[in-house]
Amino acid sequence: MITTKSLDSANTLTDQAAISADNAIKSTQRIANEAFNGLSNSVEDLRHEAAPLLNRATEQVSALAHRGVDAVREGSHQLRDKAQHASDRTVGYIQEEPVKAMLIAAATGAALMALVSLVNRSRHNG
Numbered sequence: 001m002i003t004t005k006s007l008d009s010a011n012t013l014t015d016q017a018a019i020s021a022d023n024a025i026k027s028t029q030r031i032a033n034e035a036f037n038g039l040s041n042s043v044e045d046l047r048h049e050a051a052p053l054l055n056r057a058t059e060q061v062s063a064l065a066h067r068g069v070d071a072v073r074e075g076s077h078q079l080r081d082k083a084q085h086a087s088d089r090t091v092g093y094i095q096e097e098p099v100k101a102m103l104i105a106a107a108t109g110a111a112l113m114a115l116v117s118l119v120n121r122s123r124h125n126g
Helices: 004-096 098-125
Strands: none
């Protein structure tokens, strides 16, 4: 038989269980909040540490790119100067030795024509 006393005792146990569950939930929430705050602080610290490193890396990449562009520009100038010098020497040679230059040009042309005809023959035969 269920008495009032056993009902009160059951209610008291239920209330105590509810209070214990509520305390456990609050404790879990507090621990989770502390963990999230710690994680947030760690992420913020990492962001502050990474920003200067990223800036430095960006500056280094930019400097390397500028050096590369300068090197290509310098190489282009040197190549243009060498081509101009070779052209001037060729013109000078032609002016000094016109007959020899004409013979060299004719021999070069003949050699190129022989090479072209040889290549064409090997294509048609192969």
